[in-house]
Amino acid sequence: MxxxxxxPWSLRELVSDLDRGATTPAQAMARSAARIEATEPDxxxxxxxxxxxxxxxxxxxxxxxxxxxxxxxxxxTRCGSSLRADATPADEDAAIVSAWRRAGAVPVGKTVTTxxxxxxxxxxxxxxxxxxxxxxxxxxxxxxxxxxxxxxALGSQTAGSVTRPAAYCGVAALVMSHGRFPxxxxxxxxxxxxxxxxYAATASDLALAWSALxxxxxxxxxxxxxxxxxxxxxxxxxxxxxxLDPAMRDALDTTRAALEAxxxxxxxxxxxxxxxxxxxxxxxxxAYEAARERAAELARADQLSDPLAGLxxxxxxxSRRDYDAALALVAQGRERVAELLGSxxxxxxxxxxxxxxxxxxxxxxxxxxRAWQALGLPVVTVPGLRxxxxxxxxIQVIGHHRxxxxxxxxxxxxxxxxxx
Amino acid sequence: MxxxxxxPWSLRELVSDLDRGATTPAQAMARSAARIEATEPDxxxxxxxxxxxxxxxxxxxxxxxxxxxxxxxxxxTRCGSSLRADATPADEDAAIVSAWRRAGAVPVGKTVTTxxxxxxxxxxxxxxxxxxxxxxxxxxxxxxxxxxxxxxALGSQTAGSVTRPAAYCGVAALVMSHGRFPxxxxxxxxxxxxxxxxYAATASDLALAWSALxxxxxxxxxxxxxxxxxxxxxxxxxxxxxxLDPAMRDALDTTRAALEAxxxxxxxxxxxxxxxxxxxxxxxxxAYEAARERAAELARADQLSDPLAGLxxxxxxxSRRDYDAALALVAQGRERVAELLGSxxxxxxxxxxxxxxxxxxxxxxxxxxRAWQALGLPVVTVPGLRxxxxxxxxIQVIGHHRxxxxxxxxxxxxxxxxxx
Numbered sequence: 001m002x003x004x005x006x007x008p009w010s011l012r013e014l015v016s017d018l019d020r021g022a023t024t025p026a027q028a029m030a031r032s033a034a035r036i037e038a039t040e041p042d043x044x045x046x047x048x049x050x051x052x053x054x055x056x057x058x059x060x061x062x063x064x065x066x067x068x069x070x071x072x073x074x075x076x077t078r079c080g081s082s083l084r085a086d087a088t089p090a091d092e093d094a095a096i097v098s099a100w101r102r103a104g105a106v107p108v109g110k111t112v113t114t115x116x117x118x119x120x121x122x123x124x125x126x127x128x129x130x131x132x133x134x135x136x137x138x139x140x141x142x143x144x145x146x147x148x149x150x151x152x153a154l155g156s157q158t159a160g161s162v163t164r165p166a167a168y169c170g171v172a173a174l175v176m177s178h179g180r181f182p183x184x185x186x187x188x189x190x191x192x193x194x195x196x197x198x199y200a201a202t203a204s205d206l207a208l209a210w211s212a213l214x215x216x217x218x219x220x221x222x223x224x225x226x227x228x229x230x231x232x233x234x235x236x237x238x239x240x241x242x243x244l245d246p247a248m249r250d251a252l253d254t255t256r257a258a259l260e261a262x263x264x265x266x267x268x269x270x271x272x273x274x275x276x277x278x279x280x281x282x283x284x285x286x287a288y289e290a291a292r293e294r295a296a297e298l299a300r301a302d303q304l305s306d307p308l309a310g311l312x313x314x315x316x317x318x319s320r321r322d323y324d325a326a327l328a329l330v331a332q333g334r335e336r337v338a339e340l341l342g343s344x345x346x347x348x349x350x351x352x353x354x355x356x357x358x359x360x361x362x363x364x365x366x367x368x369x370r371a372w373q374a375l376g377l378p379v380v381t382v383p384g385l386r387x388x389x390x391x392x393x394x395i396q397v398i399g400h401h402r403x404x405x406x407x408x409x410x411x412x413x414x415x416x417x418x419x420x
Numbered sequence: 421m422x423x424x425x426x427x428p429w430s431l432r433e434l435v436s437d438l439d440r441g442a443t444t445p446a447q448a449m450a451r452s453a454a455r456i457e458a459t460e461p462d463x464x465x466x467x468x469x470x471x472x473x474x475x476x477x478x479x480x481x482x483x484x485x486x487x488x489x490x491x492x493x494x495x496x497t498r499c500g501s502s503l504r505a506d507a508t509p510a511d512e513d514a515a516i517v518s519a520w521r522r523a524g525a526v527p528v529g530k531t532v533t534t535x536x537x538x539x540x541x542x543x544x545x546x547x548x549x550x551x552x553x554x555x556x557x558x559x560x561x562x563x564x565x566x567x568x569x570x571x572x573a574l575g576s577q578t579a580g581s582v583t584r585p586a587a588y589c590g591v592a593a594l595v596m597s598h599g600r601f602p603x604x605x606x607x608x609x610x611x612x613x614x615x616x617x618x619y620a621a622t623a624s625d626l627a628l629a630w631s632a633l634x635x636x637x638x639x640x641x642x643x644x645x646x647x648x649x650x651x652x653x654x655x656x657x658x659x660x661x662x663x664l665d666p667a668m669r670d671a672l673d674t675t676r677a678a679l680e681a682x683x684x685x686x687x688x689x690x691x692x693x694x695x696x697x698x699x700x701x702x703x704x705x706x707a708y709e710a711a712r713e714r715a716a717e718l719a720r721a722d723q724l725s726d727p728l729a730g731l732x733x734x735x736x737x738x739s740r741r742d743y744d745a746a747l748a749l750v751a752q753g754r755e756r757v758a759e760l761l762g763s764x765x766x767x768x769x770x771x772x773x774x775x776x777x778x779x780x781x782x783x784x785x786x787x788x789x790r791a792w793q794a795l796g797l798p799v800v801t802v803p804g805l806r807x808x809x810x811x812x813x814x815i816q817v818i819g820h821h822r823x824x825x826x827x828x829x830x831x832x833x834x835x836x837x838x839x840x
Contacts, residue, residue: 006547006567008591008621011482012628012640014571018481024441025481025526032483032528032570039567042550044543045560046569047488048495049529057526061438061445061480062431063452068467073522075468093522098513101521102493106445106477108452109469123464127426130462140465147426147459149466150452151434171428201428208432220432 006039025060025104057104058212065144065153067137068110069117070094071185079187080113080122080137083303094185096154096196103212111140111153114363116294117161117189120305121363128170128392132356135165136363138197142169145199152209155197158189158286159373160352160366162197166381167394168356168364172203172415174210177402178376190289192327193282193373203382203411210404219409231410233259234340236269236349236398240276243367245354247387252350254385255395255418259348262417269347271336278333278371284318284326285374291315330374337375341400346410347372351394355387368396378404380411384418426459445480445524477524478632485564485573487557488530489537490514491605499607500533500542500557503723514605516574516616523632531560531573534783536714537581537609540725541783548590548812552776555585556783558617562589565619572629575617578609578706579793580772580786582617586801587814588776588784592623592831594630597822598796610709612747613702613793623802623831630824639829651830653679654760656689656769656818660696663787665774667807672770674805675815675838679768682837689767691756698753698791701746705794708743711735750794757795761820766830767792771814775807788816798824800831804838 009031017023023031040046066072069079071090078084097107112122117137124139126132127146134143138155142165145153155162157175166173176196188194198213200206204220211218218224235256238244244252259266269275291298291312298316301309341347350368357364372379378399385393397414399407429451437443443451460466486492489499491510498504517527532542537557544559546552547566554563558575562585565573575582577595586593596616608614618633620626624640631638638644655676658664664672679686689695711718711732718736721729761767770788777784792799798819805813817834819827 008565009568009571010622011479011571011620011625012622014482015479015628019444019446021441021444021447023481024439025445026439027441028481029483029526029528035567036564036569039547039569043545043547043563043567043569045485045531045554045564045567047498047500047530047532047542047560050495050527057481059431059435060524060526061443061448061477062434063449065465073518075470078467080467092515093518095512098493098518098521101518102513104480104526106449106480106524107470108449110467111465112467122467125463127459127463134465140467143463144456144465145428147455147463147465148429149456149459149463151429151431200431202430202432205431208435 025057059209060104062105062152063108063150064100064105065109065111065141065150066097066107067141067155068113069156069187070097070154072097072107072110075110077187080115083297083300092185095182097185099181099213100154105152108150111144113137114139115305115308116187116297117156117158118311119307119363121360125360126169126356128356132358132391133168133360133363135168135356137161138165139363141199142166142171142173145169145171145201151200151205153199155199156186156188157195157197157369157373158193159282160369163369163379163381163396164352164364164366166199166383167351168392170383170392171199171201172206172383173197173199173381174206174404174408175379176404177378180402180404188293190286190293192285192289195373195376203380203408203415206380207408207412210408214404216405219405220412227413231259231264231346231413232344233264233266234269234344234347235266236347238349238368240272241279241367243353243365244350248350248354248393251385251393251395255348255414258417259414262413271340274333274336275371277329278374279367281326281329282370282374284322285330287311287315288318288323289315334375338401346407347398348414349396351381351396355391355393372398377401378407380407382411382415382418384415445477479629480524482525482572483528483570484520484525485529485531485561485570486517486527487561487575488533489576489607490517490574492517492527492530495530497607500535503717503720512605515602517605519601519633520574525572528570531564533557534559535725535728536607536717537576537578538731539727539783541780545780546589546776552778552811553588553780553783555588555776557581558585559783561619562586562591562593565589565591565621571620571625573619575619576606576608577615577617577789577793578613579702580789583789583799583801583816584772584784584786586619586803587771588812590803590812591619591621592626592803593617593619593801594626594824594828595799596824597798600822600824608713610706610713612705612709615793615796623800623828623835626800627828627832630828634824636825639825640832647833651679651684651766651833652764653684653686654689654764654767655686656767658769658788660692661699661787663773663785664770668770668774668813671805671813671815675768675834678837679834682833691760694753694756695791697749698794699787701749702790702794704738704742704746705750707731707735708738709735754795758821766827767818768834769816771801771816775811775813792818797821798827800827802831802835802838804835
């Protein structure tokens with residue numbers, strides 16, 4: 001049998017059609033699948049294909065901002081530090097950047113980070129009010145999403161580096177469970193604490209992004225049925241920490257009322273003392289590990305800001321016994337909170353003490369994230385509330401370990417309840 | 421100053437617009453750039469951005485086939501061998517797959533390879549005539565592009581594994597210079613010989629793909645001026661090898677006439693003996709290195725085909741002295757050919773002895789590639805010619821080391837001259 005029925009497919013025509021919008025990426029994929037369907041019985045060119053139904057490259061064409069401690073091939077990683085001013089372009093993408101590229105997202109550049117993702121701020125302003133801090137350390141990614149420069153941007157969190165900037169800039173963010181994706185190619189601070197984060201306009205947008213990254217369902221996608229089981233919420237007041245400002249206390253009341261109106265069952269979070277203890281243990285772990293992970297920078301501490309030099313020196317002087325005690329407390333806390341969460345969907349509380357402080361000289365306080373970050377739990381910042389001056393206030397929703405999809409579903413329910 | 425002029429950009433709306441074709445990836449990039457332009461003076465969210473003018477993700481939405489010795493995250497790498505039948509999905513992309521993803525291409529599956537990229541064929545047929553071999557070892561990628569299943573597919577070449585299947589299937593292919601991209605994540609045969617390859621419908625398509633991958637100019641793009649300097653061609657007859665069939669000898673005559681008509685200056689390639697020597701040295705290097713790179717498979721040779729078991733056993737028995745002598749001959753050859761190419765643009769010759777042989781039990785002879793592959797030079801197979809039965813005949817164009825862009829320009833000139 002001789003046949004010339006099959007003709008090659010012109011790449012140049014396809015790219016031109018994609019450029020003009022005459023073909024969409026999804027249509028190109030569908031055309032390939034149909035062509036394979038038609039010719040493969042006789043041709044047998046394929047060993048294995050992506051699962052049918054897998055939405056290959058769901059985020060194809062989506063511009064992505066990347067925090068400048070995360071490697072992007074071809075761009076330098078400067079980490080907000082003069083020590084890295086002459087950094088050469090990275091040869092390879094960080095593993096997490098590869099994963100987002102596989103989902104289709106296209107990195108368009110590197111966003112401002114505080115110095116090595118600690119406290120010394122870069123020049124970034126808050127898109128809601130440019131004389132206020134955007135928070136840190138993932139300042140540029142939060143601000144870029146807040147200002148609509150990109151619909152998606154990556155951050156990382158060791159203390160409150162994703163949750164807080166999202167709250168301050170009025171956008172949504174997901175902190176992934178610790179260890180959920182590898183951190184290769186990320187200039188981190190603390191192996192036990194560093195987690196990946198991602199910013200988008202809303203929790204619904206995060207659900208789409210997470211689905212594209214993880215292959216799990218898009219819990220806010222079209223045709224997804226409304227929640228049947230009511231949310232079981234532990235509402236965390238954080239009162240014993242004594243840091244919430246009046247606007248944020250009001251915001252928590254509004255959140256409670258909105259959740260109740262949506263049919264959620266709410267109980268008060270009963271382990272305030274445990275959170276207080278974890279909030280103290282967290283910086284011990286962070287300093288101890290940072291001094292070791294950033295030993296090269298510790299050796300050149302004269303070129304660091306005082307806060308970062310202080311962290312690294314404190315960590316270098318932290319005893320192994322204190323570090324181990326902190327880790328043991330975290331391990332206990334992890335068990336206790338897992339037990340508590342056995343009967344609840346999520347924990348809900350304030351993402352930051354209040355709105356973004358005025359001034360660009362400091363990035364605000366991560367105190368409300370330390371405990372949850374020590375436990376390595378996934379967290380979503382839900383936007384929507386504002387203070388009397390119109391500045392954004394963020395609510396954080398804390399989920400079960402490695403249950404990002406269920407967490408995002410709960411966060412979307414809260415987001416909906418806040419606008420209805 | 422307080423402003424809420426800036427609003428976030430809905431990811432869900434953008435993805436929906438991209439799905440419907442209401443927005444193209446290029447427009448999404450342009451919108452991001454414009455938004456950054458407008459807001460960045462006040463926001464300062466970015467440290468560094470992709471170079472203006474860089475076409476980020478030029479191949480966004482292009483379906484890509486990947487030869488099944490090259491890792492694609494999430495898919496198994498089975499290497500056409502029962503030894504790998506139970507391979508688990510790869511955790512990471514091969515470096516070359518990452519690079520193509522950065523250019524925007526979307527892997528849709530793995531294509532059939534001969535057993536460990538040597539001679540034992542898989543089930544793939546030739547799209548020009550399904551009772552003929554597609555060639556090997558990158559059989560599935562060549563056939564998939566030939567049948568229009570995908571506009572782009574990856575191969576690899578140790579002897580003639582890219583050049584020959586392209587010729588047989590009537591498509592274009594580029595073998596990159598040895599070492600041009602890393603081979604991490606590729607199950608290779610021979611560190612000194614393995615090169616990356618890519619298939620597309622035409623040399624013009626390859627020029628676009630190469631530009632997207634390398635960042636170098638698209639030499640066949642719109643607005644590129646016609647060639648001013650005539651091509652300086654060394655025409656390689658390969659007569660002393662005694663392998664060309666009459667149809668291919670005619671094809672070479674046609675090629676000479678077409679090049680002359682296009683204004684090229686042509687001289688006969690003067691080093692036939694050197695090519696003959698390299699053609700003998702090549703399999704010595706290949707066998708010696710393959711026995712070592714595939715030592716795990718050599719240890720289970722009873723589960724290999726006779727040809728592959730023979731190659732590995734022969735390589736294991738090759739003396740270090742013979743291997744070194746072959747490498748020394750290659751090094752001399754490299755110098756001599758570089759000297760020759762000092763006065764010429766390219767070498768042009770037959771890509772295979774003739775059209776694809778009938779039958780699927782063997783993949784044809786790589787003899788016309790061995791010398792050039794030993795030298796590590798980039799090669800383009802140019803399609804367009806046919807034998808009396810309508811079967812494709814391929815012409816190979818061999819370029820200067822690491823000068824893929826200039827080589828593609830010459831190949832496009834030849835391609836044009838063959839149709840005019």
